[in-house]
Amino acid sequence: MAPTLLELTASIVSSHAAVSELSTEELVQEIQKVHATLQQLEGGAAAPEVAAEEAKAPAMTLKKAFQADQVCCMICGKGGMKTLTRHLAQVHQMKPGEYRKQFNIPSSQPLTAKKFSEARKQMAKDRGLAENLAKARAVRAAKIQEKKAAAEKPAKTKATRAKKATA
Known part of the structure; x- marks a missing residue:
């Protein structure tokens, strides 16, 4: 016997809720979305059109989405x-550039929580990563200069040999 629409909805939503933390409101919305989508699929309506319509309208404002201690997704509204x-x-098979373009997010706006970025920056400073990077860049630049000098030296000697041979 084929499972009913409600049984399928319950199974899908319970699987999703088992792997991701959902508030009561999010759980209710998820149930409604899944049930509506299954009804449309059963009736033969195209589900991708519904997904495209939902993707166009942001779930929240920029200010709400990018807070100091957390970032929320403007597509599905998931936060924390x-x-x-x-x-x-x-979840959305989307690159950050596409996301920025879809919601007109400026490139100056990082897609991370501000406190998280500051904590990572401080950790890098504490470990001296900037100093190590500067040292590595200096060594690399010196090696490049040595290679350039070595490449110019044989070229000069060939040119002087050619001049002597013609003279």
Whole structure:
């Protein structure tokens, strides 16, 4: 016997709720969305059109989405994240550039929580990563200069040999 629409909805939503933390309001919205989508699929309506319409309208404002201690997804409204990049790739199959373009997010706006970025910056300073990077760049620049000098030296000697041979 084929499972009913309600049983399928319950199964899908319970699987989703088992792997991600949902508030009561989010759970109710998820149930409604899944049930509506299954009804449309059963009736033969095209589900991708509905997904495209939902993707156009942001779930919240920029100010609400990018707070100091958390970042929220403007597509699905999920919050409590420190960075959006992984969520966008895994859940929405979207790159950060596409997300910025869709919601007119300026490139100056990082897709991470401000406190998270500051904590990472402070950790890098404490570990001396900037100094190590500067040292590595200096060594690399010196090696490049040595290679340039070595390449110019044989060229000069060939030119002087050619002049002597013609003279």
